[in-house]
Amino acid sequence: MNAPTPMTPAADETAPTGAAAAPSGGGGGGARGGGAGRFLRWDTAVGILLIAVMLAGAGTTDGFAEITNLSAALNDIAEIALIALPMTLLVVAGQVDLSVASMLGLSSALAGALWDAGWAFELIVPLCLVVGVLGGLLNGWLVTRVGLPALAVTIGTLTLYRGLASVVLGNKAVSDFPEAYAQWASYTEPVPGTFIPYPIAVFIVLAVLAAVVLHCTAAGRALFAIGAQEDAARFAGIRVRRIKLALFAVTGFMASFAGIVYTLRYGSARADNGLGLELVVIASVLLGGIDFNGGKGTLGGAVAGVLLIGVLNNLLTLNDISNEIQVIVTGVLLVASVLTPRVIALVTERRDRRAAVT
Amino acid sequence: MTQPEPGAAPVPVLALEGVSKSFGNVRALQGVDLALHAGEAHALAGENGAGKSTLIKILGGVHTPEAGTVRLDGSPVVFAGPAGARDAGIAVIYQEPMLFADLSIAENIFMGRQPRRALGRIDHGAVREATAALMRRLGVDLDPDRPARGLSIADQQIVEIAKALSFDARVLIMDEPTAALTGTETARLFSVVEALRAAGAAVLFISHRLEEIFRLCRRVTTLRDGRLVATEALEGLTEDDLVRRMVGRDLEELYPKQDTTPGARALTVRRLTREGVFHDVSFDVRRGEIVALAGLVGAGRSEVVQAVFGVDRADAGEVEVDGTALKPGSPTAAMDAGVALVPEDRRQRGLVMEMSIERNIALTGLDRLGSAGMVRRSLERSRAADWAVRLRLKYNRLTDTAGVLSGGNQQKVVLAKWLATEPGVLIVDEPTRGIDVGTKAEVHRLLTSLAEEGIAVLMVSSDLPEVLGMADRVLVMHEGRLVAEIPRADATEESVMAAATGRPIKRPSER
Known part of the structure; x- marks a missing residue:
């Protein structure tokens, strides 16, 4: 490729717009994380905040730093954390699934109904997981084949799956699940030699797996590309629809698994289990610096976001602050997490513009 | 006059x-x-x-x-x-x-300075009257009350x-x-x-x-x-x-095209049809050949090459690469067969603007950057750096987003991304639109040398001098149909434009 002519950047008409787009582009996609900070990456900031809150909690709140409390606090966010993993991948790919809490409820209701009908628990679990996958596939099919936006589709299936849960179990509450399973899900019986409950152990393994997939594999790169610019991904030969379909299926699987965990942890299967949980999951993911517009974020950030919400809720509970206030705190955090990067971007942009003028 | x-x-x-x-x-x-x-x-x-x-x-x-x-x-x-x-x-x-699409012609013309009546009310009658007078002056028959939409x-x-x-x-x-x-x-x-x-x-x-x-x-x-x-x-x-x-300078200098002897048929398109977009399009491209696909904007050229590459589906017809039929509607299959498409719209389709330069270049070959689906970053970096040198990319850091580059350099990233797939058939859609003269010449030289290496190049272009200067053969589309195939010797602005505008073709010299 011999090209002796020197390049003449003058006369390039598209250059000014390209340059103008740069400042808002932020820190770039991929593992570089949220586009807010050129000083500090958003996900790192959330991690630091998490540690600060934990240190402050240990200093101010009796009982916070105790092993049993930490086990309990972790286990309290088991379902949120589990679902947050596939949700992170979905949001990175520019999608979202609002039906996860309803799928959790459906899974719980189905488990309860079948247990009530005398099924073996070993059969119930795989069946619930299959239902989860099917629910996820329905979401994915509507999004990728029918071409509806994920938000609209999953608002619909949010209602649909919760409705099915009520059909399956009605107003009943089923309890008395096998002791061995209940103990597995309980914070009182952590993994031997640690303070980590089994559901959280599962989460840790899956989180590592998800991080590797998102940040170190071809599939992960594809997710960022799809989220940032779906057309460009399609034109690069990435199987956009297949990947999205798989993501929704995995999310459905995880939501139904979380439903089993929830049922065992509370020892109660009800159709309204986990009502509204989808918003906490999404809040945690966004708090962790995953851009709702897709294409940006890190799995570590999302995990830090989940843990931060868990720790805060635990601290508020220990300090006898009511549930309502906890919800408000979560809400404020979410608004702040969405708002802050925008504000930082605006401020830096304005500063850059001033610098360009003078 | x-x-x-x-x-x-x-x-x-x-x-x-x-x-x-x-x-x-x-x-x-x-x-x-x-x-x-x-x-x-x-x-x-x-x-x-x-x-x-x-x-x-x-x-x-x-x-x-x-x-x-x-x-x-x-x-x-x-x-x-x-x-x-x-x-x-x-x-x-x-x-x-x-x-303003939802306002009438008259309202558009007098936007912001409408004649007023008492209490600041707009004098619609006067607006309409004045517009009608303007239309009469221009000698055109447009209803002042008609909305601009449509x-x-x-x-x-x-x-x-x-x-x-x-x-x-x-x-x-x-x-x-x-x-x-x-x-x-x-x-x-x-x-x-x-x-x-x-x-x-x-x-x-x-x-x-x-x-x-x-x-x-x-x-x-x-x-x-x-x-x-x-x-x-x-x-x-x-x-x-x-x-x-x-x-x-003279065109001959600008376009470095040399005569080549075309080799075997690399890309064969037969009776490709997409309802309402293009009909019965058949052509082939041989190794070592640059074939231009000319025509007016909207003639269906981009749509044809997108169907060939598989990002769009065709309703009928088939595409063969090196004699093997291509699975329709699958860019992955097209890429596996050695087809590459550099799309017209760099910003939306060619590049992920928020992604780094190196990741954009890697995007078409992720499975070649490591085993078991993993991506080795060192390999990704060195490949990108290699292409940046070969294409004389002007950049600051490879981790910068593609969006900060100038148009010409963005186009080089798109080219690098596709050349990295080592294509046998390279389709380029408006490869030099909106890029500066110097880079344009580099792109032309690159295409020529790729053809010399034996790659079959299909180039969609609305730039007539580019078409005439670069192509061994010119295919011309008009309203979704392939209406002419003009060999290099007979391709002139007149003959290509005549075919592109659907006028009867002046007799090209018989071969």
Whole structure:
């Protein structure tokens, strides 16, 4: 490729717009994380905040730093954390699934109904997981084949799956699940030699797996590309629809698994289990610096976001602050997490513009 | 068309003297002079990026020059923004008119300065009456009450001209007004413009269609790389002369195409059809050959190559690569067979703008960057760096987002991304649109050397000199059909344009 002519950047008409787009582009996609900070990456900031809150909690709140409390606090966010993993991948790919809490409820209701009908628990679990996958596939099919936006589709299936849960179990509450399973899900019986409950152990393994997939594999790169610019991904030969379909299926699987965990942890299967949980999951993911517009974020950030919400809720509970206030705190955090990067971007942009003028 | 000799009116209505303008370190205009006289139709010629748009924006009050003077009726002026220029009687009509779609023609024309009745109520009757009068003056039959939505681009331009008339514009600047017009629409536009000119308006006309310049104008000013080349009478000039002034060298020099002996058939397209878009398109491309797919915008060329690559589905027909049928609707299958498509829209389809340069380059070959689906970052980096050197990419860091690069360098990233797949069939859609002259020449050299290496190149291009300079064969599409196949020896602007506009083809010499 011999090209002796020197390049003449003058006369390039598209250059000014390209340059103008740069400042808002932020820190770039991929593992570089949220586009807010050129000083500090958003996900790192959330991690630091998490540690600060934990240190402050240990200093101010009796009982916070105790092993049993930490086990309990972790286990309290088991379902949120589990679902947050596939949700992170979905949001990175520019999608979202609002039906996860309803799928959790459906899974719980189905488990309860079948247990009530005398099924073996070993059969119930795989069946619930299959239902989860099917629910996820329905979401994915509507999004990728029918071409509806994920938000609209999953608002619909949010209602649909919760409705099915009520059909399956009605107003009943089923309890008395096998002791061995209940103990597995309980914070009182952590993994031997640690303070980590089994559901959280599962989460840790899956989180590592998800991080590797998102940040170190071809599939992960594809997710960022799809989220940032779906057309460009399609034109690069990435199987956009297949990947999205798989993501929704995995999310459905995880939501139904979380439903089993929830049922065992509370020892109660009800159709309204986990009502509204989808918003906490999404809040945690966004708090962790995953851009709702897709294409940006890190799995570590999302995990830090989940843990931060868990720790805060635990601290508020220990300090006898009511549930309502906890919800408000979560809400404020979410608004702040969405708002802050925008504000930082605006401020830096304005500063850059001033610098360009003078 | 009789136009007074410019010498008859010594003081130009609007003039530029030694005008310069830079954007950052890009010098868009350097010491340019221009004089527009009353009753004169004046052409402004130059390649993309020659500075035409900047010049128009200075005349229209959008930009103020850093050096030099703008003179109105001989006196220096500084326009206070576009409104200032408009008040001075200068109207600029852009390629794509900007009308309020849901307002009527009359409301669009008098937007913001409607005649009022008592209590500030708009006098709709007067608005309608005035619009009807304007339309009569222009000799066109458009209902003032009709909403702008659904008007053809030609009619929208008429509305813009009517607006200019309502301002009593003395200078009418038209930036590629005919780009999206059909022949009859262009003729009507020209008769309107000619009438205005005859009534004493100065017209500045910009078009890439050289024959239109010769049809409408008496004098021409040519710009190249931001500098004035010449202002001269068009009489006695040929289109070739004009091209030579615009390009600054002969076409043969610009396009380094060498004759090659085509090898085996690499890409075969048979009876490819997509309902309502293109019909019964059949052609082949051989190894070592550059085949151009020419035609007007909207003829279905991009749609055909997208169906070939599989990002769009075809309803019928088949595509073969090296004799093996390609699975339809699957870009992955096309890539596996060695087909690459550099799409027309760099910003939406060619690149993920927010992604880093190195990741963009890696995007087409993720499975080759490690085993078991993993991506080795060191390999990703070194591959990208390698391509950056080979294509002479101008960048700061490979981790910068693709969005910060200039258009030409963005195009190089897209090319790198596809050349990294080591294609046997390279399809490029408008490979040099919107990029600077130097990079354009590099892209042309690259395509030529790729063809010499035995790659089959299919090039969609609306740039006629590029088509004529680069292609071994020219395929021409018109309204979704392949209407002509012209060998290099017979390809001229006339023969390609005739086929592209659906006119009967002048007999090409028999082979």
